[in-house]
Amino acid sequence: MTDISITLSEQIQDACSSQQPLSIIGNSSKSFYGNITHGQPLEISSHTGIINYEPTELVITARAGTSLDEINQALTEHHQMLGFEPSTFNNASLGGTVACNSSGPRRPYAGAARDFVLGCRIINGKGEILHFGGEVMKNVAGYDVSRLMTGAMGTLGVLLDISIKVLPKPEDEITFHLEIPEQQALDMLTRLRSKPVPVTASCHDDSGLYIRLSGSSSAIHAAQKNTGGDIIKESKTFWEDIREHQHDFFNNSEPLWRLSMPPATNIHLEGQTFIEWGGAQRWLTGQTDNIHIRDTMEKIGGHATLYKNGNKRDDCFHPLDNNMFKIQQQLKKAFDPENILNPGKMYKGL
Amino acid sequence: MTETINKTTLIHELSQFLDTDSLLFKEEDLRPYECDGLSAYRQLPMLVTLPRNLAEVQSIVRLCNQHHIPVIARGAGTGLSGGALPLETGILLSLARLNKITNIDQDNCLATVQPGVRNLAISEAVADLGLYYAPDPSSQIACTIGGNVAENSGGVHCLKYGLTVHNISQIKVVTIEGELLTIGSHAMDAAGYDLLALFTGSEGMLGIIVEVTVKLLPLPETAQVILASFDDIEVAGRAVSEIIAAGIIPAGLEMMDNPAIRAAEDFVHAGYPTEAAAILLCELDGTIEEVDEQMTVVRDLLTSSGVSDIRTAKDEAERQQFWKGRKAAFPAVGRLAPDYYCMDGTIPRKTLPWVLKNISRLSEQYKLAVANVFHAGDGNLHPLILYDANNPGELERTEEFGGKILELCIEAGGTITGEHGIGMEKINQMCIQFEDQELEQFHAVKNAFDPHGLLNPGKAVPTLHRCAEFGAMHVHDGKLSHPELERF
Numbered sequence: 151m152t153d154i155s156i157t158l159s160e161q162i163q164d165a166c167s168s169q170q171p172l173s174i175i176g177n178s179s180k181s182f183y184g185n186i187t188h189g190q191p192l193e194i195s196s197h198t199g200i201i202n203y204e205p206t207e208l209v210i211t212a213r214a215g216t217s218l219d220e221i222n223q224a225l226t227e228h229h230q231m232l233g234f235e236p237s238t239f240n241n242a243s244l245g246g247t248v249a250c251n252s253s254g255p256r257r258p259y260a261g262a263a264r265d266f267v268l269g270c271r272i273i274n275g276k277g278e279i280l281h282f283g284g285e286v287m288k289n290v291a292g293y294d295v296s297r298l299m300t301g302a303m304g305t306l307g308v309l310l311d312i313s314i315k316v317l318p319k320p321e322d323e324i325t326f327h328l329e330i331p332e333q334q335a336l337d338m339l340t341r342l343r344s345k346p347v348p349v350t351a352s353c354h355d356d357s358g359l360y361i362r363l364s365g366s367s368s369a370i371h372a373a374q375k376n377t378g379g380d381i382i383k384e385s386k387t388f389w390e391d392i393r394e395h396q397h398d399f400f401n402n403s404e405p406l407w408r409l410s411m412p413p414a415t416n417i418h419l420e421g422q423t424f425i426e427w428g429g430a431q432r433w434l435t436g437q438t439d440n441i442h443i444r445d446t447m448e449k450i451g452g453h454a455t456l457y458k459n460g461n462k463r464d465d466c467f468h469p470l471d472n473n474m475f476k477i478q479q480q481l482k483k484a485f486d487p488e489n490i491l492n493p494g495k496m497y498k499g500l
Numbered sequence: 501m502t503e504t505i506n507k508t509t510l511i512h513e514l515s516q517f518l519d520t521d522s523l524l525f526k527e528e529d530l531r532p533y534e535c536d537g538l539s540a541y542r543q544l545p546m547l548v549t550l551p552r553n554l555a556e557v558q559s560i561v562r563l564c565n566q567h568h569i570p571v572i573a574r575g576a577g578t579g580l581s582g583g584a585l586p587l588e589t590g591i592l593l594s595l596a597r598l599n600k601i602t603n604i605d606q607d608n609c610l611a612t613v614q615p616g617v618r619n620l621a622i623s624e625a626v627a628d629l630g631l632y633y634a635p636d637p638s639s640q641i642a643c644t645i646g647g648n649v650a651e652n653s654g655g656v657h658c659l660k661y662g663l664t665v666h667n668i669s670q671i672k673v674v675t676i677e678g679e680l681l682t683i684g685s686h687a688m689d690a691a692g693y694d695l696l697a698l699f700t701g702s703e704g705m706l707g708i709i710v711e712v713t714v715k716l717l718p719l720p721e722t723a724q725v726i727l728a729s730f731d732d733i734e735v736a737g738r739a740v741s742e743i744i745a746a747g748i749i750p751a752g753l754e755m756m757d758n759p760a761i762r763a764a765e766d767f768v769h770a771g772y773p774t775e776a777a778a779i780l781l782c783e784l785d786g787t788i789e790e791v792d793e794q795m796t797v798v799r800d801l802l803t804s805s806g807v808s809d810i811r812t813a814k815d816e817a818e819r820q821q822f823w824k825g826r827k828a829a830f831p832a833v834g835r836l837a838p839d840y841y842c843m844d845g846t847i848p849r850k851t852l853p854w855v856l857k858n859i860s861r862l863s864e865q866y867k868l869a870v871a872n873v874f875h876a877g878d879g880n881l882h883p884l885i886l887y888d889a890n891n892p893g894e895l896e897r898t899e900e901f902g903g904k905i906l907e908l909c910i911e912a913g914g915t916i917t918g919e920h921g922i923g924m925e926k927i928n929q930m931c932i933q934f935e936d937q938e939l940e941q942f943h944a945v946k947n948a949f950d951p952h953g954l955l956n957p958g959k960a961v962p963t964l965h966r967c968a969e970f971g972a973m974h975v976h977d978g979k980l981s982h983p984e985l986e987r988f
């Protein structure tokens with residue numbers, strides 16, 4: 151439990167006046183992610199501690215350096231959880247998780263990190279400590295800066311404390327498996343999407359389709375009778391492995407692409423794919439033609455991120471069109487006028 | 501290049517691309533646009549434009565940018581904070597005619613609609629597919645989706661299903677330069693900063709929303725409602741916490757205090773216990789098995805929490821009946837006095853007893869009665885202050901009282917608006933909720949999109965040296981600006 155806000159704010163003020171770029175470093179669990187930046191390190195990892203946790207208010211507020219493990223443990227004691235099921239990787243911090251909008255298997259059914267963020271304290275590029283949002287569910291006072299920070303990878307502000315809405319853990323969960331090929335799996339996921347079936351995770355790999363159901367025991371078993379398939383034994387560890395990229399598919403040193411697209415999209419790209427999120431998130435390896443990947447995504451209204459590996463780390467995120475880039479640059483300037491916070495981490499010039 | 505321009509020349513320029521019926525400038529034609537749902541604030545715009553397509557919206561905005569004329573977007577004008585209040589020197593840009601549902605994508609559970617489409621029209625259009633659009637503000641028969649995005653509107657179901665921000669996937673906006681920008685995507689995220697979140701709730705200050713793609717959800721298999729009565733409002737508040745602590749997220753969890761109960765019962769005969777200090781309406785939805793089990797848990801919890809009476813709607817008709825009282829609460833309270841003023845703040849639920857105690861203390865101090873209607877699940881409080889604007893000084897007292905309630909919400913760790921927005925109404929309380937540097941940051945955000953301050957200027961974020969005037973939702977002699985709507 152330490153609060154280093156003031157120190158951090160002074161460091162940023164100094165960097166601002168000397169125009170010294172900073173590399174914001176949390177627990178480095180996702181150091182593989184995003185473009186390489188060159189800056190003086192700004193260490194957040196010792197800014198730790200749960201500041202407030204009110205199970206009956208469904209909200210937890212913690213400092214950015216607090217590990218997800220600590221947060222998950224506190225929540226588990228009250229039978230609650232982070233609804234977006236983020237990866238913990240190697241000791242992920244809350245700040246890094248929110249900065250990357252890191253969201254796991256439950257995302258299509260419960261929401262992404264950005265959907266659960268209620269408020270935050272940040273330091274902008276001038277070193278000012280600012281507070282936006284709060285600890286309540288409904289709050290429309292001022293622009294939604296807290297959600298804007300989510301996924302901005304620290305380029306708009308250093309996250310200090312974050313308030314997150316939490317959810318009760320479901321009473322029970324089961325996972326069933328259907329040995330069906332990709333196209334059939336996508337069709338089934340599309341059918342399920344418009345039915346009131348309590349699906350909370352889905353994926354497709356070489357061995358077929360896996361679907362998790364959550365809720366009361368009787369409800370999920372009743373639902374499973376209709377969908378068919380075989381209930382697997384290790385539901386919990388199965389999805390943990392996927393969330394943590396421990397599944398065999400990810401055991402690979404080739405460039406790993408994350409493709410985000412409308413879930414019911416039929417596309418074929420050379421290489422190996424692993425489908426998640428009802429079809430909306432697909433992982434791809436064995437494909438090196440970046441331009442082809444991005445063109446294909448562009449055509450179907452999706453976007454492609456070079457998530458991990460690959461030797462060039464200056465173009466990880468899908469390019470923005472000119473108008474959009476200009477607006478994002480202006481926004482960057484509004485928060486970080488001297489361009490010192492993780493410059494280039496997302497895009498050159500942001 | 502900017503050039504100043506007079507009204508006549510502007511009308512001439514606009515009429516080059518707008519039909520005569522898309523351009524209003526005579527006083528009697530402008531009159532219906534002088535206010536939104538907060539009718540205490542009135543101002544005639546210089547002129548009103550009613551474009552029929554995107555190209556016209558872009559041409560209007562470009563012209564405004566060129567001549568530095570303020571543009572105020574308007575949907576249905578049901579907003580309760582003066583967000584769509586015109587400016588004497590500005591153009592009011594109504595999006596009401598852009599009212600087509602352009603695409604329903606059943607496979608991806610998305611619907612793409614123009615900004616003037618009414619909230620309820622979306623759910624109606626997809627009902628036969630077994631789908632619906634979840635956010636359900638009580639103005640949903642009238643308010644537009646563009647307005648919903650601009651206000652990040654909620655409804656009774658937002659505890660479980662989220663606010664507008666959680667239920668939209670993509671928007672298209674026209675920037676002040678007249679460029680069309682696509683924000684978000686039909687996937688679950690988009691590259692770059694999350695401008696979709698930034699635009700949601702931005703009150704028309706950053707761009708004109710010209711298209712919205714909303715997420716559709718499958719209709720739940722079943723829904724059930726419990727009506728619980730309490731002799732003590734604090735006990736009711738604790739019961740709410742216990743339900744949440746038991747791991748249940750009800751679809752709706754609403755509370756009313758005794759004055760609100762009595763008014764509602766008098767008005768619509770919902771079968772409410774008029775002696776109760778508070779009632780709770782708890783709706784559960786989902787699969788049949790899940791709802792059955794949760795109903796048992798909730799009933800047991802309520803019984804042991806000290807409820808004085810508990811009833812479960814025996815059929816759909818009774819379920820509707822229970823809700824009817826709640827939905828009619830505003831107009832019902834409106835019958836108790838010539839005027840009422842509807843407040844909208846959010847508080848951490850646990851502070852409810854403290855906040856209510858202080859509201860009743862203030863009520864005595866200001867000699868004005870209050871009825872409380874509460875989205876208990878998510879802490880969104882709507883105190884309704886009763887007054888009579890014909891009594892000299894009473895309106896001013898009401899406004900001051902209202903301001904004090906908002907300050908209580910801040911003190912309790914909450915916020916001055918849960919769903920109605922800042923607009924003109926709460927602009928001075930913004931100065932209390934935020935520090936100067938935070939307000940400056942908001943201005944910098946606006947500046948990134950709108951460097952000349954032409955989009956809805958003067959709303960939502962106060963300038964540092966001047967916190968704008970304070971207004972109220974006035975209801976005189978029960979006449980609201982949208983009397984046809986149910987009030988939550």
Ligand SMILES: Cc1cc2nc3c(=O)[nH]c(=O)nc-3n(C[C@H](O)[C@H](O)[C@H](O)COP(=O)(O)OP(=O)(O)OC[C@H]3O[C@@H](n4cnc5c(N)ncnc54)[C@H](O)[C@@H]3O)c2cc1C
Pocket residue numbers: 536537572573574575576577578579580582583584595615636637638639642643644645646647648649650651652653654655656703704705707708709710919920956982985986987988
């Ligand atoms: C009886 C009643 C009940 C209500 N109940 C609820 C409720 O339960 N929950 C709730 O959240 N609200 C409620 N409201 C408030 C109101 O209905 C909502 O704020 C609604 O979203 C406003 O929509 P509108 O189309 O009427 O917008 P308007 O009032 O026309 O505009 C609202 C704001 O949005 C901006 N705007 C409108 N359209 C656009 C656009 N296309 N692009 C950019 N900016 C735009 C305007 O400039 C203005 O700032 C209620 C209002 C009434 C009268």
